[in-house]
Every structure is written in structure tokens, then in C-alpha cells.
Amino acid sequence: xxxxxxxxxxxxxxxxxxxxxxxxxxxxxxxxxxxxxxxxxxxxxxxxxxxxxxxxxxxxxxxxxxxxxxxxxxxxxxxxxxxxxxxxxxxxxxxxxxxxxxxxxxxxxxxxxxxxxxxxxxxxxxxxxxxxxxxxxxxxxxxxxxxxxxxxxxxxxxxxxxxxxxxxxxxxxxxxxxxxxxxxxxxxxxxxxxxxxxxxxxxxxxxxxxxxxxxxxxxxxxxxxxxxxxxxxxxxxxxxxxxxxxxxxxxxxxxxxxxxxxxxxxxxxxxxxxxxxxxxxxxxxxxxxxxxxxxxxxxxxxxxxxxxxxxxxxxxxxxxxxxxxxxxxxxxxxxxxxxxxxxxxxxxxxxxxxxxxxxxxxxxxxxxxxxxxxxxxxxxxxxxxxxxxxxxxxxxxxxxxxxxxxxxxxxxxxxxxxxxxxxxxxxxxxxxxxxxxxxxxxxxxxxxxxxxxxxxxxxxxxxxxxxxxxxxxxxxxxxxxxxxxxxxxxxxxxxxxxxx
Ligand code: ADP
Ligand code: ADP
Ligand code: MG
Numbered sequence: 001x002x003x004x005x006x007x008x009x010x011x012x013x014x015x016x017x018x019x020x021x022x023x024x025x026x027x028x029x030x031x032x033x034x035x036x037x038x039x040x041x042x043x044x045x046x047x048x049x050x051x052x053x054x055x056x057x058x059x060x061x062x063x064x065x066x067x068x069x070x071x072x073x074x075x076x077x078x079x080x081x082x083x084x085x086x087x088x089x090x091x092x093x094x095x096x097x098x099x100x101x102x103x104x105x106x107x108x109x110x111x112x113x114x115x116x117x118x119x120x121x122x123x124x125x126x127x128x129x130x131x132x133x134x135x136x137x138x139x140x141x142x143x144x145x146x147x148x149x150x151x152x153x154x155x156x157x158x159x160x161x162x163x164x165x166x167x168x169x170x171x172x173x174x175x176x177x178x179x180x181x182x183x184x185x186x187x188x189x190x191x192x193x194x195x196x197x198x199x200x201x202x203x204x205x206x207x208x209x210x211x212x213x214x215x216x217x218x219x220x221x222x223x224x225x226x227x228x229x230x231x232x233x234x235x236x237x238x239x240x241x242x243x244x245x246x247x248x249x250x251x252x253x254x255x256x257x258x259x260x261x262x263x264x265x266x267x268x269x270x271x272x273x274x275x276x277x278x279x280x281x282x283x284x285x286x287x288x289x290x291x292x293x294x295x296x297x298x299x300x301x302x303x304x305x306x307x308x309x310x311x312x313x314x315x316x317x318x319x320x321x322x323x324x325x326x327x328x329x330x331x332x333x334x335x336x337x338x339x340x341x342x343x344x345x346x347x348x349x350x351x352x353x354x355x356x357x358x359x360x361x362x363x364x365x366x367x368x369x370x371x372x373x374x375x376x377x378x379x380x381x382x383x384x385x386x387x388x389x390x391x392x393x394x395x396x397x398x399x400x401x402x403x404x405x406x407x408x409x410x411x412x413x414x415x416x417x418x419x420x421x422x423x424x425x426x427x428x429x430x431x432x433x434x435x436x437x438x439x440x441x442x443x444x445x446x447x448x449x450x451x452x453x454x455x456x457x458x459x460x461x462x463x464x465x466x467x468x469x470x471x472x473x474x475x476x477x478x479x480x481x482x483x484x485x486x487x488x489x490x491x492x493x494x495x496x497x498x499x500x
Pocket of ligand 3: 275
């Protein structure tokens, strides 16, 4: 039985994992870099160990160093979170070899899932439909061109090792192919040190719908329903919700059965996610498996009533799933907003630095997973995700309105955030009506709408403030005196005329 877990991660996910460990009476071990000396995960853990410099390669990706900490601290299990080493099968194997329980799938299964091409091939064998594309790796741009012409433009060039929206390029004609091929190659090499490219048909007006899957070491598998993650920027998720407004119960079960087959096809154990694209004609196509705890897992916890980290620990302990598919029911509606430190108007560029002040929203059915505290720092070395704000309601609209209120309550000083954009999106008719697609932001001009909302907001907030300043000014008093008029209606006219 697991008694002491090292969390090989930082930020909100390290804190999230510790919450469950503490509830279960399991000891927690944190690791940290120079940059994280004052981070919350270090203070929260029972034990904390320094592992190196700020750059991930020198700390959170340093396998030997992390292993050393596990062995010297008497840790019997490791939770990798997401990102960093979470999908590194070499690291999973290293843990297995050293008798450390890796909370996730086996190294072999992870290796298969981490290769988009081999994984797609396994799915085709199990009759799970995949996006049409090249039958295997393409060696060069010429071969990619041949396949692109067969399946028809537009196509995507994808690194089979890509992740987090990196290593993907849209190509619309022969001329763009060489450039796209080179870019994907260098992006993939920069991220993981290797590259292998596949060609996929680019599905237009598509929805990203994924399924939580769960399989124990005895071969029992269920799905824990879908999440729709279509609101994205640069192929990365921003807002997720469950259930998906486009999936009815019959479809949920139909795709759910495919998901169980998918888990079996790659001998997956523990929790994972099968990602699909839903084309505009209603067809579902498998794209990849994320072999780890997913960023957006809290919304599935909210509608299933389960603690996913507990489930992960139980499965890692060799326990049998305590439920069958027919025992599982979806309850209510949950939404997640990924609160990023970024500037929407600078093409989502990261915004980093000290956060002198922050108020964290709360209330019934409002959940905020975050590492923020007043006086903390958003580091330029790591992911821009500062907080995951989730709300639940018995109806979609209650969940949505609750989210808008929580976004209004969320005050983060010192860095730019994605909060204003989310308010605009959640207020839009398109979002309310469930007209979702992965190009939602562009399709419905959300950035332009945000700009208008901000101007309106500024007007509403600033005119009373300016008016008050004017009323208290000597200038105003003398004017009122001279004109012998006390009405305040004139003030806005003054403001408009540019007197102030
Ligand atoms: P999810 O599917 O759980 O939403 P993402 O694909 O957005 O997860 O990835 C979660 C996080 O993990 C990202 O924010 C990113 O920091 C990190 N990540 C995932 N894959 C990679 C990769 N190949 N290279 C760098 N970072 C990655
Ligand atoms: P990653 O490993 O970076 O998460 P994915 O293969 O899961 O890469 O794709 C990320 C996103 O890119 C999807 O959510 C979707 O928005 C877009 N995408 C991927 N494949 C396709 C495709 N064939 N057609 C259209 N969009 C795609
Ligand atoms: Mg993906």
C-alpha cells in the first residue's frame, strides 16, 4: 500500500495531488527549483527537497535527481502530475526498476500512447475511427505533398511526439509544405529532442470532445463521460465543459464503448483521456491518448462525484474498480476556465512577475485550484496556468452565471490574465447556445468583442470617477458659482468636450 508519495511537479497540480494524499493520510514529498523556494507546494508538503536551477531541464525534468530524492526520502510512489515527466516512459521505467510505484499507466503502454502514429494504428486495429491521414511517418516534404494531394488540402503536419498544442502546422497548399515540415521538425526537436511527422486531414469547424477513461490492473474498464474542450487558442484549451452540449445519452454511450475498447487496445491502466474530434457531419475521430491526469479533470470530478486522484492511488495499489459502467451517473453541469497569466492582445504572450495582491473566488459549487497567494510570483520559466476556476450547477446556465460571478470576484494584481476574455466569451450568445468549435475565437471575433467590452467597461467605471473628481475640483466649484447652476448633468458634457 502506498504510504508516501513524491509529487514530481509544481504549481496547482502539485497542490491538487497533495490535497487527496492528506485526506487519505498519505505522506507527501515536494521537490522544487530555485524559482520555487517560496511556492505554496513547498510549504504544503510534509517534506520538501531542492532539486536544481529554474530551467526545467535542470530540475523538474532531471530524472536522476528526482530518483535520488525518492530513494533517500523513503518514498514508495510517485505522482507526476501533467506536463514535465508525466508522459515520459523512460522515467516511468526508471521508477518501475527501482520499485517505486508510478501512478499512471505502465511504461510500455505510455510509450505506445506517446506516439500518435503507433497509437492511431492500434486504434484502427480495434475499429476505433481515426482522422484520415498518412498510413505512417512521412520521411520528407515531398512524400507529405503526395499524401496531401491524395487526401486533399487543407492538411495538418503533426509531430507524433507533439503535445500541449506544439508541433502542429496547418498547410493549405503545396507551396507551404516545405516550410511547415521544417517548422514542425524544429519545434518537435526543441521540445523532445526528436521528430517524426504524420499528415492528417484538417477537419474544419470541428469540436474537441474527449473522454475520461479508467482501467484497473485486472482489466476492468469504464469511461467517466465526456468533456468538450473546443474553446482553444493555438490548439491549446482555454475553457472546458461537461457534458458537451452536442452529445446526447445515446452518443455518450456509443463513443463511451469505443473509449473502453481504446483503453484495452493499448493495455492502458489508471486514469487517462481519449481525445476525439467531432466533425461537422457528426462523425467522431480519435486523435490521441493523454496518458496522465488531465488538466481539466476537476469538471469531471464535479459531475461524477469522484475524487480522481484517489481513484488513481487505488488503481496504483492494485485495487479493483469499485463500480461498473451502469453504476455511474452524470450529475449537473460543470465549466472550467484556465486562468492564464497572458496578454490576450499581445497574441497571448506570457505575462510574468510578482502578484502583490489576489482574491480567490469561492462559494457553493465554486472550485479554484491555484498556487496563487498575495505576494507570490508568476515565473517566466513555467507554464502560464495560474489557476483553474471551476463551477457546477444543476443547469448549464446556472453553472455559466456562477462562473461569470466568480470571474468578477477573481482579482489578480500585477500580471495580465485571461479573465476579461472569458467574461466576453461566457456572455456571448454563441457560447450560451453551445455553438462551439475549435476556431471559436476567430469565428465569432471574440478578441474584437473583448476590445469593445473593455472600452464599455472603462467608460462605465471611469465616468463616475471623473465626474466625482470634477465635482470636488476648485474649477468645478468656480464654474458652478459663475453659472449659478448646480445640476450634475452637465458634467458628462464637459467630459465629452474634453474639459477634463
Ligand atoms: P490537457 O490535455 O490536460 O489539457 P495539455 O495538452 O494542455 O493538457 O498539456 C498540459 C500541460 O502540459 C501544458 O500546459 C504544457 O505545459 C504541458 N505539456 C504537455 N505536453 C507538452 C510538450 N510536449 N512539451 C511541453 N509541454 C507540454
Ligand atoms: P496535442 O498533443 O498538442 O494536444 P492534438 O493532436 O491533441 O495535439 O491536437 C490539439 C488540437 O489541435 C486539437 O484539440 C484540435 O483543436 C487541433 N487538431 C488536431 N488535429 C486536428 C485535425 N486533424 N483537424 C483539425 N484540428 C485538429
Ligand atoms: Mg491533445
